Amino acid sequence: MKIAVIGAVAAGTSAAAKARRTDKDAEIVVFEKDTDISYAGCGLPYYISGVTPTRDKVVMNTAQDFKEKYNVEVRLQHEVTKINKDDKKLSYKNLNSGENGEYQFDKLIISTGASAIKPPFAGLDLENIFTLRSVESADQIKVAVSRQETKKVVIIGAGLIGLEMAEAFSKLGLEVTVVELEDQVLPPFSKEMADLVAEHLKEKGVNLILDDGIDHFEGSGRVEKIVTASGREVEADLALLSIGVKPNSKLAQEAGIEVGETGAIKVNEKLETNVKDIYAAGDCAESTDLLTNKDVWVPLGSTANKQGRTAGENAAGGEAEHYGILKTGITKIFELTAAKTGLGLKEAKAEGIDAAAVKIKAHNHASYYPGTDSIHLRGIFDKENGVIVGAEVIGGDGSDKRIDVLATAVYNRMTADELFQVDLAYAPPYSGPKDAVAILGMVAEKKL
Incomplete structure (x- = not known):
């Protein structure tokens, strides 16, 4: 064979x-x-920032x-x-x-x-305009950001990789501007949840230009300026195209x-x-x-x-099956975790589901235990039967385990009541007596 x-x-x-x-x-x-x-493509932003110290680690x-x-x-x-x-x-x-x-x-x-998608922008052939898809491209970006003259970076695209790179460049002491064609960061997320991330980015010193695309790049040999569709000019020593693949x-x-x-x-x-x-x-x-x-x-x-x-x-002769996906995704953006699974509200309605969105804010663990943080959960529920069909989580520590519980709930077609009834682990350092996921189920059941 x-x-x-x-x-x-x-x-x-x-x-x-x-x-x-x-x-x-x-x-x-x-x-x-x-x-x-066999490289870790998702780990490249951390290799560039130095969080992952050496190339062989990715x-x-x-x-x-x-x-x-x-x-x-x-x-x-x-x-x-x-x-x-x-x-x-x-x-x-x-x-x-x-x-x-x-x-x-x-x-x-x-x-x-x-x-990586590379639209035919004028000036795209200038030096110091990159995409990030391989270890080799990460190596090139690391060399470029190590140069003394590299101080200002513009990222085109505010998706998962774009915002992870905003953090990476910020950790290297660079001035970062993110340009996004949509009117929000993280376009696959609902705007009310994405806006929480936008505020956090601003607090971290990242400049956001939303609802405005790229028209062209300018420079002499190397990129020096990005001009947006609205005519706004942004100085840049390096540009990263992160508008999808x-x-x-x-x-x-x-x-x-x-x-x-x-x-x-x-x-x-x-x-x-x-x-x-x-x-x-x-x-x-x-x-x-x-x-x-x-x-x-x-x-x-x-x-x-x-x-x-x-x-x-x-x-090789086996009989395995790949069942499918729920489009579950997660990213770390400075101190926030942003995660999503299943259908958004617009997607659900487009599929003919009479859906409702339920949003709550809860603590990641008991409020009296040190290090408490807020977690925002947004669930999408079928009004007819109470089944959860999608969820978003934005918050601090513990957000990752909540999206995994919710992805499991979506996978198993659980109802709001079942979400409340799940026997989740409780101890003050990890959760409250009513976990954030249970609270979402409780509030959703009441609303539905």
Whole structure:
């Protein structure tokens, strides 16, 4: 059995490792066009800020490590240029030597990931304008911010990575401005919850320009100024484009593999594509929204690892399934945690659910125990049956465990009353006698 894997970050390495555990005798070859494998993409802001001190901490494995652990060959700087689905052959180019080659496979796993969106802004070719998608790009940003002349940074986009980088640059003593086209930070969140984060950012000295996009960049060789759509001029020694990513599905599409409306590769619960013996996983592949049963594309490391494991097992002869996702996400922004799961109110109503939003503010633990902090919870409930279909959490310590409880509640279609009845752990350092999640259920039940 010959198993080929295209891409060696989260999904690709998970797939290769699980394929090896499933079939000890298979020949498994991973093709990766970059120089690093198995790196923690979500950890790059912390590597740039110095919170994670060294590069090796965000690179989980080297190609040699991976070979020794799993008996999997990883061909670095090998770019797959074509998939011949009929003959089951890959065409590739060795980016070091320039040589071309082919590889015959029995099973193929496509995990080509996603790329940063870079609209054709005028001046985009100036130096010191970056995107953040790889360890190599993080290295370049670290070099740029270490220069004495780098004092002012502009981030375009106020999503999860954009705001994590706002914190990272601030920790390095830089003046940070965030420009966002929407009228709020964290566009996937409700405005009332996102506004809590905006206030916190301002308190930390981050400049926010909302409801205004980028028109162009200006500078002589290097970027010196960002000009917004409204004509506002912002000085910058460095700019970071953080306006989203797009799936790398072109290679698959050119091979006749079906791509969904999201632009990502269409797969079933076994991560099979429409072509027999070809699978897809990670940021290049779709998933299923567990609440709507629709195809969705939400590129997250957690999903990539699950999908990679499933695809790897099945490519090696297994029968695993990837159930789907709730689009659960979380981020740390200075002293705040912002997290979301399931449907927002607008999404729920668009799906025909007569939904209501219930928002509460509670303590993260007993008020008399030192270090008490506030947590804001917003639940989305189906008025007809009281089932929770989504939630947002903004707050201090303990916010992470609340979103995980709420994600579990959404996954299991729990009602507001059941949310109140869950037997959650209580001790003064961790919770109040009525946990914040229980209070949300109690208030929601009353309101509904």
